[in-house]
Amino acid sequence: MTGKGRLTIALAQDDYLVGHITGNQDRIISRIAEARDRVGADLVVFPELALTGYPPEDLLLRPGFMRRTEQALAEVQDAAQGIDVLVGHPRAEGDRRYNSLSWLRDGKVIGSYDKWDLPNYAVFDERRYFVPGDSPLVVDLKGVKVGAIVCEDTWTPGAAAAAREAGAQIIVSANASPYFENKHVERAHILRERQAETGLPVIYLNCVGGQDELVFDGHSLAIDANGQVGEPGPLCQEALLEVTFDPSGGKLHYDHWPAGQAERLPVIYEVLKRGLRDYVLKNGFESVVFGLSGGIDSALTAAIAADALGPDKVLAVMMPSRHTSELSLILASEQIAELGLRHENISIEPIYQAQLKQLAEVFGDTRENFTEENLQARARGSVVMALSNKFGHLPLATSNKSELATGYSTIYGDMCGGYSPIKDVLKTLVYELSDWRNTLSNAIPQGVIDRPPSAELAPNQFDQDKLPSYEVLDDIITRYVEQDQSIHDMVEAGIEETIARRVAGMVLAAEYKRRQGAPGPRITRKAFGRDRRYPITSGWRDSGIGV
Structure with missing residues (x-):
């Protein structure tokens, strides 16, 4: 344990396989022991829904799945000895489910936090499964008030502000945040906003691993009370990260925090x-x-x-x-x-x-x-x-x-x-x-x-015989698919209308093919698959006017 007033916090940036509750339970228990015995941490934090993996989707609707999760949480609870533990899991209360964090200490649950802001956009469907919480969780650990929030709560101001009002001196955010290009830059921007609003340091733990079309990149991050953002943690690699918080000046000391790759390609x-x-x-x-x-x-x-x-x-x-x-x-x-x-x-x-x-x-x-x-x-x-x-x-x-x-x-x-x-x-x-x-x-x-x-399916065949140059084509796809621009928007940006209209028509007409295609890793803000959901049978065509 660290000296009075200083907290050493271990972050389990790990890969938790969706649905493998027993395996995730064992991994969590192992990390608890490592954080306590090797690191000497005061608190070990696990990502959002670590016990079930993220996103468990309709597994959450199976009563047996929820019962097994409760049993696994009890096993983790028993292992929480000599160190505080903050672990993510789904929690049932009657017919209501919550995306929760439980704060464990000496074999007991001393507090629970239910995620406030449930994302229901892009690849997220949390309102299908969960109801939102509305109460902050702030726990006294060695005289330091630690607030806990979950993922999307970091991207909106309400939950962090509530933790601050409840007396928090530092905020810990448990995340399952999937990658898209330059996500670490956006995360740093969000942390600066929350820190500026609350005046508090924020520690942002993310999980790791591929899950169908999503890839969780790790890249955990932290910002101190002075607004200084640290380097992102390891990229796509499991790690037990260590950071010490000094409440006297609000500073964070990165005891074990290997910097992750941050260059685009x-x-x-x-x-x-x-x-x-x-x-x-x-x-x-x-x-x-x-x-x-x-x-x-x-x-x-x-x-x-x-x-x-x-x-x-x-x-x-x-x-x-x-x-x-x-x-x-x-x-x-x-x-x-x-x-x-x-x-x-x-x-x-x-x-x-x-x-x-x-x-x-x-x-x-x-x-x-x-x-x-x-x-x-x-x-x-x-x-x-x-x-x-x-x-x-x-x-x-x-x-x-x-x-x-x-x-x-x-x-x-x-x-x-x-x-x-x-x-x-x-x-x-x-x-x-x-x-x-x-x-x-x-x-x-x-x-x-x-x-x-060339596809080489016919004599002297080249891609550009049927498609615009890839520079033009990819610009249109980015605008039309990822940014939802209209034909009008693209023409205003200098793209030839006949080309923009032709490509947009091709995109809409090919929906039936894509629906039958294989999954693949998402790296943009809007990927085909669970991210962009258009009807196959549709009479819609962009008119070229309006938004």
Whole structure:
């Protein structure tokens, strides 16, 4: 224990698997012992809903799930000896559920806090499950008044102000805050606002780990009473962080607080790695399989997979057809050798020819169109799925956000997969990440980066034959999808109206494809999937006027 008046607070920046209540309970109990016996902390804090993992979604509606959570909390409560513990869990009171923190001391619950502000936007659905609390929790620990709040309560002023009015000298915030680009900058801004309003230091603990489409990046943060924000904690890594609070001057001393990476491209790449790794391993797979084409998207996917899982866990499959260039095979082979990937070369030409022959009578003398192109993509999808079924690999889809936005992808073809690692990565960012990754070591052949992108499903085919330049396209997608701008807004910003209208129409028309696509890690403010929810059957078209 620290001397009188000074508090050492341990923060369990850990990965808590949704639904694995027993495993989470054991991890929490282990961290309690470590914080007490190794660190000598006065208080150990766990993230929002640590006991169940976040977000548990409709598991919360199962009475057995809530009963098991209560039992696990009792086990944690018994382990809370010789150190104070602040742990997140769902709490039931009759037919009402709360997103709660319990303050444990010497085997007892000495106080509970129910989250005030329940987010119900973007990826959050908390009002579906919880009712809000309205009372602050401030606990005296060694003569210091410590206030506790949960996640969204930090982003709005009410709960922190109430803690201050209740006598708090420092505020601890337990979070399950998923990543989007530059999230750590926004968190620091929010902490400055709360500190300026209350005059109090704020310690912000975040959890870690991939959960379906969300990635929790850690990057825990703190601000002292003078408004000084510390460095973000480790990125996408578990850690028991230590900070000491001196109430005499409101200062924070970072006893064990390794600074996390904060540069844009390294952060995004690490988040993509963590999302892929956790999805594979948490769902009981050990390895992945996907088509390696010699193009930029599958090349970046290969690098991420090799870095996340190890090259021996990655099976790259070259699947040439009559339209596959020799350059594609050469570049794919170069990357396989460079990364040390397991690989196969399986021509789809026999499959394609058999399908054409089988369909010849039905097709008759109709002209060739995208149907023949899609047959090739679906032949590749069937090969990938066969290898997945036979050997237990998780199949990866390799489409990027630009393709998924516009429908420039084949459903049941290149969209085929159980997970889509670059689903939320615009094409221009695919190139940026590929260039950055090569600064660490040779991972993606320069020829892949330099060549014009092509699906190679028809002679002399290039992406820009059907799409605007990716610089223009990605700007429109960012504005229309992520920022909800109208055609009018984009024209006012200098985008040609016919192009803006065409891309917007493609985005709306491709909703049915995206709904059947694989999940992938969210890295933007609005990703396709649980973040952006549009109807498939819809008569809506942007009129070009209004907001």
